[in-house]
Amino acid sequence: MYKGQVTIKDIAKELGISPSTVSKALNGHPDISQSTKKAVRELVEKWNYKPDPIALSLKSGLTKIIGVIVPEIVHYFFSTVISGIEDLAYDSGYHVMFCQSNESYEREVKAVQTLLSSRVDGILVSVTKVTNDFNHFRKIQESGIPLVFFDRICSELDTDRVIVDDEEGAFDAVKHLITIGCKNIVHLSGPQNLQIGKNRKDGYLRALKHYHQPIDDQNIIRCDTQEEARIIVPDLMKRAIRPDGIFAVNDLTAVETMNVIRECGFNVPKDVSVVGFTSGMISDITFPTLSSVEQHGYMIGKEAVKLLIDRIEKKHNLPSQTIVIKTEMVIKGSSKSVISI
Amino acid sequence: MYKGQVTIKDIAKELGISPSTVSKALNGHPDISQSTKKAVRELVEKWNYKPDPIALSLKSGLTKIIGVIVPEIVHYFFSTVISGIEDLAYDSGYHVMFCQSNESYEREVKAVQTLLSSRVDGILVSVTKVTNDFNHFRKIQESGIPLVFFDRICSELDTDRVIVDDEEGAFDAVKHLITIGCKNIVHLSGPQNLQIGKNRKDGYLRALKHYHQPIDDQNIIRCDTQEEARIIVPDLMKRAIRPDGIFAVNDLTAVETMNVIRECGFNVPKDVSVVGFTSGMISDITFPTLSSVEQHGYMIGKEAVKLLIDRIEKKHNLPSQTIVIKTEMVIKGSSKSVISI
DNA sequence: TTGAAAGCGCTAACAT
DNA sequence: ATGTTAGCGCTTTCAA
Numbered sequence: 001m002y003k004g005q006v007t008i009k010d011i012a013k014e015l016g017i018s019p020s021t022v023s024k025a026l027n028g029h030p031d032i033s034q035s036t037k038k039a040v041r042e043l044v045e046k047w048n049y050k051p052d053p054i055a056l057s058l059k060s061g062l063t064k065i066i067g068v069i070v071p072e073i074v075h076y077f078f079s080t081v082i083s084g085i086e087d088l089a090y091d092s093g094y095h096v097m098f099c100q101s102n103e104s105y106e107r108e109v110k111a112v113q114t115l116l117s118s119r120v121d122g123i124l125v126s127v128t129k130v131t132n133d134f135n136h137f138r139k140i141q142e143s144g145i146p147l148v149f150f151d152r153i154c155s156e157l158d159t160d161r162v163i164v165d166d167e168e169g170a171f172d173a174v175k176h177l178i179t180i181g182c183k184n185i186v187h188l189s190g191p192q193n194l195q196i197g198k199n200r201k202d203g204y205l206r207a208l209k210h211y212h213q214p215i216d217d218q219n220i221i222r223c224d225t226q227e228e229a230r231i232i233v234p235d236l237m238k239r240a241i242r243p244d245g246i247f248a249v250n251d252l253t254a255v256e257t258m259n260v261i262r263e264c265g266f267n268v269p270k271d272v273s274v275v276g277f278t279s280g281m282i283s284d285i286t287f288p289t290l291s292s293v294e295q296h297g298y299m300i301g302k303e304a305v306k307l308l309i310d311r312i313e314k315k316h317n318l319p320s321q322t323i324v325i326k327t328e329m330v331i332k333g334s335s336k337s338v339i340s341i
Numbered sequence: 342m343y344k345g346q347v348t349i350k351d352i353a354k355e356l357g358i359s360p361s362t363v364s365k366a367l368n369g370h371p372d373i374s375q376s377t378k379k380a381v382r383e384l385v386e387k388w389n390y391k392p393d394p395i396a397l398s399l400k401s402g403l404t405k406i407i408g409v410i411v412p413e414i415v416h417y418f419f420s421t422v423i424s425g426i427e428d429l430a431y432d433s434g435y436h437v438m439f440c441q442s443n444e445s446y447e448r449e450v451k452a453v454q455t456l457l458s459s460r461v462d463g464i465l466v467s468v469t470k471v472t473n474d475f476n477h478f479r480k481i482q483e484s485g486i487p488l489v490f491f492d493r494i495c496s497e498l499d500t501d502r503v504i505v506d507d508e509e510g511a512f513d514a515v516k517h518l519i520t521i522g523c524k525n526i527v528h529l530s531g532p533q534n535l536q537i538g539k540n541r542k543d544g545y546l547r548a549l550k551h552y553h554q555p556i557d558d559q560n561i562i563r564c565d566t567q568e569e570a571r572i573i574v575p576d577l578m579k580r581a582i583r584p585d586g587i588f589a590v591n592d593l594t595a596v597e598t599m600n601v602i603r604e605c606g607f608n609v610p611k612d613v614s615v616v617g618f619t620s621g622m623i624s625d626i627t628f629p630t631l632s633s634v635e636q637h638g639y640m641i642g643k644e645a646v647k648l649l650i651d652r653i654e655k656k657h658n659l660p661s662q663t664i665v666i667k668t669e670m671v672i673k674g675s676s677k678s679v680i681s682i
Numbered sequence: 683t684t685g686a687a688a689g690c691g692c693t694a695a696c697a698t
Numbered sequence: 699a700t701g702t703t704a705g706c707g708c709t710t711t712c713a714a
Contacts, residue, residue, distance in 0.1 A: 007691060018701050023693060031699055050458045054398045055691035058706050063395065065438075073424045074622075079415040086414065086441055095438050095459060097406075100427055117391045118436060226625075255626045262628070281415075284567075285596045287603070287628040348707060359685045364709055372683055396707035399690050 006049040015039055026051075057119075065095045066308060067115035067123045071103045071152070076251070076280035077297050078126065081150065084301025085124065092309055094121070103128045112136040122146040122308040127154055129191045129224075146311035150304040151295075155195050160311060161322045162304040166196045169293040169327030170203025171210075173247050173275045176291070176329055178211045180337040182245030182273055185213070186236060188223040188257065190249035197224075200249055200277065224249045229256040237264040237272075244272055245335075251276035255286050258334060273335035279328075288333030296325050347390040356380055367392075398460075406436045407649060408456035408464045412444045412493070417592070417621035418638050419467065422491065425642025426465065433650055435462070444469045453477040463487040463649040468495055470532045470565075487652035491645040492636075496536050501652065502663045503645040507537050510634040510668030511544025512551075514588050514616045517632070517670055519552045521678040523586030523614055526554070527577060529564040529598065531590035538565075541590055541618065565590045567597040574601040578613075585613055586676075592617040596627050599675060614676035620669075629674030637666050 008026075012019040017036065025032045025040040043049070057063045066089055070078045082098065089096045097120060099111035108128050115123055116139070123140055125147065134154050140147045141157070150162040177185050187204040190197030201220060208215050223232045229248075233256075236243055248254035254276030258268045268274055268288060276283065279292035303323050349367075353360040358377065366373045366381040384390070398404045407430055411419045423439065430437045438461060440452035449469050456464055457480070464481055466488065475495050481488045482498070491503040518526050528545040531538030542561060549556050564573045570589075574597075577584055589595035595617030599609045609615055609629060617624065620633035644664050 008693095009691075019691085020693075020702080021700055023691095024700085027693085033699060036699080052399075052691050053459055054395060054404065055706090056693090057395045058393075058399050058690090058708095059692055059694095061706075073414075073427065074417070074420045076415070079420050083414045083441065086439065090440070090455070095455075097436050097438060098427065099431070100424065114431070114436075118394055252622075252626070259626070259628065281593075282623075282626065285593070285600070285623065286626060287600065349709095350707075360707085361686075361709075362684055364707095365684085368709080374683060377683080393707055396690090397709090399692095399706090400708055400710090402690080 005052070006047045007052070008049070011040060011043050011047070011049060014043060061119075062121050062312075063119050064093060065097055065118070065120045066305065067097050067099070067118065067120035069099045069101055069108060069111045069115070069123065069125045071101050071126060071128050073098065073100050076282055077151075077278045077295060080280065080297030081126070081301040081304070084298035085305050086301070087298075088302045088305040089309075092305070094305075094309065101128050103130065105130050105133070109136045112140060116140065116143060116145065120145070122148070122312045124148050124150060124304050124308055125154075126150050126152040127194070128152075129194060132193055146308055148304050148308045148311070150300050152194055152196055158320050160307045160320050162300050162307060162325065163195075163322065164295050164300065164325045164327050166199035166327075167203040167206070169277065169295070169329070170200040170247065171207045172203075172327065172329040173277065173291075173293050174204050174207035174245075175211070176331065176335060177245035177247060177273055177275060178207065178213060180245075180273060180335060183213070184219070184241055184243050185245035185247060186219045186221065186243040188229065188232070188246060188248040188253055189220055190224045191222075197249065204247055219243070224253050226252050226256040229253050230260055233257050233260040234264055237261060237266060242266075242272070246272060246274045248274065248276050251278045251280055251282045251290060251292055254290055254292065254334070255282060258286065258288070258290070268334050269336035275335055279330045283330070283332060286334075291332045291335040292330055294328040294330050296327070300325055346393070347388045348393070349390070352381060352384050352388070352390060355384060402460075403462050403653075404460050405434060406438055406459070406461045407646065408438050408440065408459065408461035410440045410442055410449060410452045410456070410464065410466045412442050412467060412469050414439065414441050417623055418492075418619045418636060421621065421638030422467070422642040422645075425639035426646050427642070428639075429643045429646040430650075433646070435646075435650065442469050444471065446471050446474070450477045453481060457481065457484060457486065461486070463489070463653045465489050465491060465645050465649055466495075467491050467493040468535070469493075470535060473534055487649055489645050489649045489652070491641050493535050493537055499661050501648045501661050503641050503648060503666065504536075504663065505636050505641065505666045505668050507540035507668075508544040508547070510618065510636070510670070511541040511588065512548045513544075513668065513670040514618065514632075514634050515545050515548035516552070517672065517676060518586035518588060518614055518616060519548065519554060521586075521614060521676060524554070525560070525582055525584050526586035526588060527560045527562065527584040529570065529573070529587060529589040529594055530561055531565045532563075538590065545588055560584070565594050567593050570594050570597040571601055574598050575605055578602060578605040578607060583607075583613070587613060587615045589615065589617050592619045592621055592623045592631060592633055595631055595633065595675070596623060599627065599629070599631070609675050610677035616676055620671045624671070624673060627675075632673045632676040633671055635669040635671050637668070641666055 012022045025037045101108035148160040276292035279294035283290035283292045366378045442449035489501040617633035620635035624631035624633045
C-alpha cells in the first residue's frame with residue numbers, strides 16, 4: 001500500500017462527518033453546506049488528499065488509460081506520433097500505455113490481449129507490416145472498446161482512422177521529381193498489404209500518368225528498408241538506362257539509397273535525385289539533406305487521441321470518421337533541377 | 342464497464358459454488374478439491390475469464406505499473422532505452438506509463454505528481470538538462486516508492502542507478518583521436534550540472550593528460566545541440582590553429598558539426614576528425630558515417646527495470662546499487678588516421 | 683472442503 | 699444538510 005496515503009475516511013474522521021459527505025463535498029454536490037465544503041477543502045489541501053484512481057476505476061469501470069500499439073518505438077515517425085499522443089492524452093486527463101509489436105503479428109496479437117485485460121478505455125493502433133488477419137482487432141470492437149487506427153490502418157474494419165494523404169503526398173513527390181526534369185523515376189515501394197504502401201504507389205503512378213510519363217513495371221521495386229536498399233540500389237545504378245529520380249517509400253530507405261548511389265560513384269542530386277517520405281530529423285542531418293514528404297506525425301498523434309477520447313466520452317453512435325492530415329513536400333538538397341529554367 | 346467481462350461471481354453461479362471457492366481454486370489454494378479446481382479451470386478457459394486487474398490493485402495496493410520520465414521520446418537514445426524498459430517490463434508482468442518532461446523542470450515536477458497519484462509501483466527517471474532542485478524526487482522516496490535513475494542521474498540522492506561509464510567512454514573517444522594523430526582536440530561539452538556532462542569532460546581531460554597533450558580551456562566549449570553547433574563550429578574553423586579533432590558530447594551535435602565543417606570548406610575526416618557519443622542509427626546514415634561511443638541504451642533500459650522490479654518485489658533494505666554499463670568506441674568514417682603508421 | 687463476511691477507497695441511491 | 703448502506707471484483711480470515 002502506498003505509504004501514508006490519505007483516504008476519504010481519514011478526512012471524514014478528522015472532521016467528524018461521514019465519508020459520503022466528504023465525497024459529495026469534493027464533487028460539488030449541491031446539498032452540502034458551504035461551511036462543510038470549505039472545511040473539507042481545507043483539510044484536503046492540508047493533508048494533500050488525492051483520490052485513489054484505482055478505487056475510482058473500480059467504481060466507474062473506466063481506467064482513464066489509453067493503450068497504444070506501434071510497430072516500433074525506436075523509429076522517428078512513430079516516436080513523433082507517440083509524442084503527440086502523450087501530450088494530448090495527459091492534457092485530457094488520460095494516461096498512456098505503450099506496446100511495441102516489433103513488426104511481429106504474434107506480438108501484436110499479444111499486445112491487444114494485454115491491453116484488453118488491462119482494461120484500457122480505448123486503443124490506438126498502427127499495424128505491423130505483416131498483419132493480414134484482423135481478428136484480434138475485431139475482438140477489441142466486440143469488447144466495446146473504442147479503437148482508432150493511425151497511419152497504418154486496417155481497411156477491412158469499420159473504425160475511426162487518422163491517416164495522411166499518402167496518395168497525394170506521393171503524387172507531390174513524383175510531381176516534384178518530374179518538374180525538376182527527371183525522366184526515369186523509380187519507386188522503392190512499401191508492402192502492398194498496407195494501405196500506405198498501396199496509396200503511395202498509386203500516387204506515384206498517377207503523377208506519371210498525369211504528366212504523360214511512360215510507366216515501366218520495372219521501375220516499381222519492393223524495397224522499404226536500409227538492408228534492401230543496399231542490395232537493390234546497386235543493380236539500379238548498373239542499368240543501361242539509369243534512373244535519374246528515386247522516390248522511396250520512407251526516409252531511411254531514401255537515405256541508404258543516397259549513400260549507396262554515392263558509393264557507386266554517382267552524385268546525388270546531380271546524377272540522381274532522391275525523395276523520401278516522412279521528413280523527420282533524419283532528413284536534416286544527411287548529406288545532402290533529404291527532400292521528403294512531411295507527414296506531421298505529432299499532429300497525427302494528437303488527432304488520433306482526440307478522436308479516441310471523443311469516442312470514449314461521448315458514446316455517440318456516429319459513423320466512423322476518417323481524419324486526413326495533409327502532407328507537404330519539403331524540398332531539400334537531394335533533389336535538384338537538372339534543367340535550367 | 343467492460344462489456345461482457347466475466348467475473349468470478351459468474352463462474353461461481355454457473356458452478357453452484359461460492360465466489361471465494363472460485364478464488365481459492367484459481368489461486369491453487371491447498372484445501373480445494375481437485376474436482377472443483379478442475380471444473381473451475383475448465384469454465385475459466387471456456388469463458389475466457391481474466392481477473393480484473395483493477396480489483397486486484399485495489400486489494401493489493403499494487404498496480405503492476407512502472408512510471409517512466411524521460412526528457413524526450415523523439416530521441417534516439419531515449420527511445421532505445423524505452424524499448425528496453427518496455428520489453429523487460431512486459432516480460433515481467435508490468436506495464437509502463439511514460440511521461441516526457443521535454444527538458445522542462447516544471448513538466449518534470451508535474452510528471453512526478455502524475456505518476457505518484459497514479460499509484461505506480463516504481464519510477465524510472467532520466468532528469469532534464471535544467472533540473473537543479475530535487476525535492477520532487479525526494480517526495481517519491483518519502484512515499485516509499487522505489488526510484489531508479491538512469492543515464493542522467495541525480496547524484497545528490499541515494500537511489501539505485503544505471504549509468505554508462507561516461508568518463509571511460511569519453512576517455513576512449515579522445516584516446517582514439519589522439520591515436521590517429523590529432524594534436525588539437527576540442528570538446529563540445531554538455532551541461533555541467535549533469536553528471537554525464539561532467540564525466541565526459543573529465544574523460545576528455547584525463548585522456549589528454551594521460552597522453553601528455555596540452556590542455557587548453559579554450560578547447561572546452563559548452564555546446565550540445567545542433568543549433569549551438571551551427572553557431573559555434575564556424576568560429577572554431579576560423580581559428581588560427583584549427584582543431585584537428587572534435588569530441589562532441591552527443592551524436593546530433595557531432596553530425597551537425599560535421600555538416601558545418603563541410604560547409605566551411607573542410608573535409609571530415611581529412612582535416613578534422615569527429616567523434617560523437619551514443620552511436621545510434623544516426624551514426625550509420627550520415628556522410629561520412631560517424632565514429633561514436635556506443636552507449637547500449639536498450640541494455641540500460643533493461644537493467645533499470647530489473648533493478649526497479651527487484652526493489653518493488655523484494656523489499657530488501659539493501660544499500661543502493663549503481664550498475665555501470667560498459668561503453669564501446671565504434672570507429673566509423675568520421676575519424677581517420679592522419680599519420681601513416 | 684466449502685462458504686459467509688469483511689474490506690480495499692470511492693460513489694450514489696436511499697434514508698433521515 | 700448529512701448519514702447509512704450497498705456495491706464495483708477480488709482475496710482472505712474465520713466459521714461451518
